[in-house]
């Protein structure tokens with residue numbers, strides 16, 4: 001039995017989806033263990049290009065069972081749309097290869113509205129939410145005020161619970177939202193998705209000895225406890241949460257693969273040391289196609305940040321790393337890297353606590369560019385010495401081996417170093 005977790009080291013968008021897609025065929029189960037449809041895992045393979053929001057990135061592999069774990073919040077309307085898109089691309093999705101935990105929480109349309117309204121109220125202090133209702137849904141989950149998917153089995157009981165939740169919103173919060181049609185839509189979606197809802201704990205128990213790939217959404221910096229709170233997500237994308245969120249708490253991880261991008265990006269608000277706001281940033285954004293997969297928002301850009309990435313690697317407890325999108329840097333003559341933070345005369349390599357982050361500036365070390373196309377290279381020994389220098393410096397700073405390097409979005413544009 002092998003249990004691996006693929007997690008983001010940075011702010012998300014590191015290329016986790018493409019790495020899960022690459023490895024998924026080797027595992028019996030691929031499990032998403034947290035988050036909702038705010039994820040945008042882009043996968044480019046023989047079937048085409050897909051942005052996965054709720055469905056695990058193992059869906060393209062015939063013999064892989066994909067699980068949406070109890071740690072997730074699920075918008076059934078979004079799921080329905082995502083399944084339609086996959087089917088239009090020739091991918092089979094059925095209760096045979098996709099299962100949803102009966103303990104996952106339902107994200108309802110009023111969560112989306114609450115999210116939008118709160119961002120509007122916050123104005124220039126906004127969190128940078130994707131406005132998909134994720135924070136209100138997790139908020140309700142921990143207030144014990146939402147529906148678990150398994151409740152849909154018994155429609156009468158579920159309706160009673162739903163009515164009580166509506167009363168709670170209206171009476172306690174004077175919440176003035178039109179709830180008409182939400183229940184009816186839910187009943188229609190229930191007809192379609194009831195066969196997908198199972199007790200995944202039982203499923204895993206029966207399948208003793210099987211292998212698991214646990215797929216995170218977002219990255220370490222967005223962890224609700226250890227990230228740049230409140231500019232975080234509302235769940236834990238850390239590997240340590242994976243056994244809990246996947247529906248099998250007794251699982252022990254054999255391996256944590258941290259995904260780290262060859263330069264920095266951040267979507268949404270919050271302090272981001274070394275943000276490139278001028279032409280340099282625009283150039284890198286265009287080269288890397290850095291626009292959000294879930295929202296289309298331009299991502300904020302920086303050079304590679306050793307300080308934040310080392311913190312991310314430590315939070316994830318990563319055993320090995322995949323360095324992605326190295327090819328994006330091909331045309332840069334010089335490549336600066338953030339090796340420390342400074343505030344006046346004070347310099348540090350430790351990641352500061354969030355309220356103090358905005359006072360820090362980056363300290364750069366400059367690397368020569370390699371000036372050639374890496375996208376066709378498949379062997380590390382064929383890398384130009386400048387590219388090796390860049391990779392090996394990151395490896396040393398993060399104190400963790402870089403076992404994989406990706407040089408293109410396609411499934412095979414990957415160099416295996418071990």
Ligand code: GDP
Pocket residue numbers: 008012013014015016017018039040041042043044218293324325326327328406407408409413
């Ligand atoms: P995720 O959310 O962590 O899965 O990452 P995203 O899907 O948001 O972002 C990764 C983007 O980079 C996707 O559009 C991928 O197709 C693309 N990508 C992944 N690896 C590489 C790579 O090595 N090179 C290039 N040029 N693009 C890549």
